[in-house]
Every structure is written in structure tokens, then in C-alpha cells.
Amino acid sequence: MDLDFAKLNGLLPAVIQDHATGRVLMVGFMNDEAFRKTVETGFATFYSRSRNKLWLKGESSGHRLVVKEISTDCDTDCVLVKVDAQGPGVCHEGYQSCFFRTLQGDGQWVVTEERTYAPNAVYGGSK
Amino acid sequence: MDLDFAKLNGLLPAVIQDHATGRVLMVGFMNDEAFRKTVETGFATFYSRSRNKLWLKGESSGHRLVVKEISTDCDTDCVLVKVDAQGPGVCHEGYQSCFFRTLQGDGQWVVTEERTYAPNAVYGGSK
Numbered sequence: 001m002d003l004d005f006a007k008l009n010g011l012l013p014a015v016i017q018d019h020a021t022g023r024v025l026m027v028g029f030m031n032d033e034a035f036r037k038t039v040e041t042g043f044a045t046f047y048s049r050s051r052n053k054l055w056l057k058g059e060s061s062g063h064r065l066v067v068k069e070i071s072t073d074c075d076t077d078c079v080l081v082k083v084d085a086q087g088p089g090v091c092h093e094g095y096q097s098c099f100f101r102t103l104q105g106d107g108q109w110v111v112t113e114e115r116t117y118a119p120n121a122v123y124g125g126s127k
Numbered sequence: 128m129d130l131d132f133a134k135l136n137g138l139l140p141a142v143i144q145d146h147a148t149g150r151v152l153m154v155g156f157m158n159d160e161a162f163r164k165t166v167e168t169g170f171a172t173f174y175s176r177s178r179n180k181l182w183l184k185g186e187s188s189g190h191r192l193v194v195k196e197i198s199t200d201c202d203t204d205c206v207l208v209k210v211d212a213q214g215p216g217v218c219h220e221g222y223q224s225c226f227f228r229t230l231q232g233d234g235q236w237v238v239t240e241e242r243t244y245a246p247n248a249v250y251g252g253s254k
Contacts, residue, residue, distance in 0.1 A: 015142050022148075022149030039234075070229065073153065073226050078140075098202075100198070
């Protein structure tokens with residue numbers, strides 16, 4: 001599984017796509033260990049750049065990403081992971097997808113969909 | 128259009144998705160200038176990390192990516208660009224998508240689709 005982690009200092013982008021609907025749900029980063037964990041466990045696991053550690057998606061929320069298929073690109077410096085997303089949403093802000101803001105003609109980013117769950121009820125705190 | 132380019136030294140990943148089919152076609156990187164060019168021209172433009180310069184996708188092949196919609200994620204450190212892909216394929220290796228290799232149960236990456244065009248005829252040379 002010789003992916004090219006060198007271009008981004010040991011990381012590569014991982015695009016998470018809903019296996020059933022084709023919607024892009026999030027983009028995270030994986031290091032070699034996170035990628036191996038993802039393959040071995042069948043649950044998408046990332047490397048958190050802010051916390052500098054492995055991050056099993058759903059470890060707090062229960063909203064895990066069950067891996068259905070993994071592909072890589074021509075340069076083997078990116079992976080596309082098709083998943084079955086458990087729970088009402090992938091985004092910690094309460095949306096189905098992290099890509100809930102769309103660029104408008106006037107250059108503004110506008111939230112273009114409704115929340116699918118209340119993030120406070122899942123993650124607690126004031127976030 | 129205040130995206131967060133700081134996390135990757137001035138770059139952010141741009142996921143290119145076919146507007147009609149939902150297929151993820153490629154992932155490139157954009158700096159602020161590439162993003163602005165993409166918005167202004169309506170053609171996906173990247174920053175080439177290997178050539179250290181802006182790169183209008185399709186400048187050699189003619190296979191341009193016509194922007195249909197742009198969204199960003201909760202952290203504004205990634206963009207998702209839905210496109211109408213001109214030409215038979217996005218990948219310089221001759222495939223519709225750069226993600227033409229899929230991970231098998233034995234840990235091997237296997238090409239799981241046919242080429243849609245002959246790259247030599249488009250790009251020339253031996254590549």
C-alpha cells in the first residue's frame with residue numbers, strides 16, 4: 001500500500017464520499033498510521049492536525065464512517081474513501097456534510113441547507 | 128471570500144466533482160490566486176506544487192473544468208468544486224477520473240476501469 005505521504009510532510013488528503021448518494025461529506029488528512037487503521041478497522045480514521053494525534057471519526061459523536069471502498073489517484077498522494085455514514089450528519093456543526101456553504105455570485109459564502117441534528121446535544125459544550 | 132490558506136502554507140485542497148454524475152474526478156491544490164482565477168474565469172485553476180506556478184486545468188489537453196458550483200467546509204480550509212468536465216477524461220493517464228485504482232482485500236491497488244482516451248495523442252511524448 002505504497003501511498004505517497006511525502007508531499008505533505010507525512011499526510012495526504014482523504015476525501016470522504018457517501019457511498020449511496022455520492023455526496024462529498026468531508027475532507028480529512030491521514031498519515032500512514034491513520035490510513036492503516038482505516039483499512040484494518042473498516043472505520044475512517046484521520047490524523048488531526050490541530051491535536052497532533054490519530055482521530056477515529058465518531059469517537060465522540062458515535063457518527064462513524066464505515067468504509068465501503070477506497071481508491072487512490074494517479075499520483076497516489078490522495079485517497080477517496082466511499083463510506084456508509086452512521087448517524088444524522090458528519091459535520092460537528094450539525095450538518096449532513098461539512099460542505100454546507102456555497103459561494104454566491106456576490107462572492108459571499110452562504111449556508112445553503114438545514115442542520116440535520118443539534119450539535120450541542122451530541123458534542124456538548126457551547127460549540 | 129476569506130478561506131483559510133494558512134494550514135497548508137498558502138494552499139488548500141480542492142475536490143473536483145462531476146456536477147452531473149457525482150463522481151470525484153481529481154483533487155488539486157489552490158492558492159488564493161488560483162482560487163480567485165477559478166471564480167473569475169469559471170475554469171478550475173490550480174497551483175502546481177511540482178512546477179510552482181498556476182495551472183489552468185486543460186491548458187495542454189483542452190480538457191477544461193467548467194465550474195458549476197463551489198462550496199467550502201466548516202473550517203473553510205477546503206473547497207468542493209462541482210464541474211462540467213470537458214473532454215473524455217480528467218486524468219493525464221487517460222482515465223475519466225484520477226481515482227482509477229481501487230484497494231483490494233489483499234492490500235493491492237488495482238486499476239478497476241478502462242481508459243477513456245489515449246494520453247499520448249493528447250499530451251504527446253511518452254508519458
